[in-house]
Amino acid sequence: MPVELLGKSAEELREYVASLGERPFRAAQLYHALYAERRFEFAAMTNISATLRECLAQEARITPPRIARRFPSVDGSIRYLFSIGGPIGDEGAKPAQIEAVFMPREGRQTICISTQAGCAVDCHFCLTAQLGLIRNLTAGEIVGQVLVALEENRERLAPQTNVVLMGQGEPLLNYDATMAAVRILLDPKGVALAPRHVTLSTSGIVPGIQRLGQEKIRPSLAISLNASNDEQRNAIMPINRKYPLDVLLDACRRYPLRPREYFTFEYVLLGGVNDTPEDARRVVRLIAHIRAKVNLIPWNPGNLPYRAPTAENIEEFQRTLVDKGVPTFVRYSRGQDVFAACGQLALMETPSPFVALQ
Numbered sequence: 001m002p003v004e005l006l007g008k009s010a011e012e013l014r015e016y017v018a019s020l021g022e023r024p025f026r027a028a029q030l031y032h033a034l035y036a037e038r039r040f041e042f043a044a045m046t047n048i049s050a051t052l053r054e055c056l057a058q059e060a061r062i063t064p065p066r067i068a069r070r071f072p073s074v075d076g077s078i079r080y081l082f083s084i085g086g087p088i089g090d091e092g093a094k095p096a097q098i099e100a101v102f103m104p105r106e107g108r109q110t111i112c113i114s115t116q117a118g119c120a121v122d123c124h125f126c127l128t129a130q131l132g133l134i135r136n137l138t139a140g141e142i143v144g145q146v147l148v149a150l151e152e153n154r155e156r157l158a159p160q161t162n163v164v165l166m167g168q169g170e171p172l173l174n175y176d177a178t179m180a181a182v183r184i185l186l187d188p189k190g191v192a193l194a195p196r197h198v199t200l201s202t203s204g205i206v207p208g209i210q211r212l213g214q215e216k217i218r219p220s221l222a223i224s225l226n227a228s229n230d231e232q233r234n235a236i237m238p239i240n241r242k243y244p245l246d247v248l249l250d251a252c253r254r255y256p257l258r259p260r261e262y263f264t265f266e267y268v269l270l271g272g273v274n275d276t277p278e279d280a281r282r283v284v285r286l287i288a289h290i291r292a293k294v295n296l297i298p299w300n301p302g303n304l305p306y307r308a309p310t311a312e313n314i315e316e317f318q319r320t321l322v323d324k325g326v327p328t329f330v331r332y333s334r335g336q337d338v339f340a341a342c343g344q345l346a347l348m349e350t351p352s353p354f355v356a357l358q
């Protein structure tokens with residue numbers, strides 16, 4: 001059976017190449033071709049010898065996520081629906097569909113990727129939750145989304161690439177594969193992204209946050225907060241019953257932030273649910289003494305029973321936090337015309353009783 005190479009670390013490739021009787025520098029060439037040059041065909045790896053290329057074509061394979069559909073937005077973003085895994089009965093992993101988004105901006109691009117197909121966390125404002133967990137992605141399927149999105153947009157790439165792990169899935173519930181992919185993304189000999197340009201977003205899985213704090217190489221951390229007290233958070237994020245706010249924020253206070261490192265708290269503003277001035281004042285108290293910024297994300301009306309906050313509430317919420325010294329930004333989600341919320345594309349392709357799609 002051919003060996004899958006996408007997602008293998010430099011060390012794993014060294015071991016693999018040694019098993020073929022090749023010298024270690026061949027592994028470094030292969031690693032460079034895969035992750036720095038984004039070559040998915042052995043024949044295109046002109047930095048390695050023709051003999052090794054022929055051998056790899058027999059013995060190994062590279063399987064990037066396949067683009068099932070592209071959804072270009074008027075704002076320049078492209079949402080990708082990827083097919084992963086083999087057909088049922090194949091030796092590959094279970095087939096599934098996942099999403100990634102490529103968002104170009106002045107001087108940089110941001111790529112939002114998935115770490116699981118579906119999700120078990122069940123946040124009530126999230127369409128991915130309705131899929132349930134289909135399966136964990138492999139390291140190759142995670143890093144492959146970035147490589148394919150970069151390669152697809154090769155002609156218009158800006159100098160800086162940001163990656164956010166905010167698509168389908170809870171990254172800290174697929175810890176090992178996610179971190180294997182992140183190490184390749186952050187490796188100067190791999191995809192070569194800066195740690196401050198890669199952000200892992202969690203719903204608040206406390207043991208995962210503690211584990212991440214011990215990593216030598218790690219991405220920036222964003223916490224999906226979305227509520228100003230436990231009652232509110234229990235109602236929209238059932239994970240809060242397991243890791244309530246005092247436990248979650250205590251883990252943040254104990255996290256060994258490095259100089260210039262800070263948390264990002266994501267706060268989806270749901271009209272009439274969590275967007276009052278009193279909520280803003282409670283958020284200030286909750287995150288006191290944590291080096292953090294806050295991103296306010298006004299809800300987009302869609303298929304779920306929530307409404308958008310008013311412009312006045314957004315402005316007042318932001319002003320309350322800023323006046324108390326908390327750097328706070330309002331972020332509108334990109335690509336709204338092509339199904340903006342995570343999970344929407346996969347739901348569209350998966351017959352579901354939950355959504356009526358336009």
Ligand code: SF4
Nearest residue numbers: 119121122123126169
């Ligand atoms: S918001 Fe994230 S963690 Fe929550 S259900 Fe959706 S994908 Fe899972």
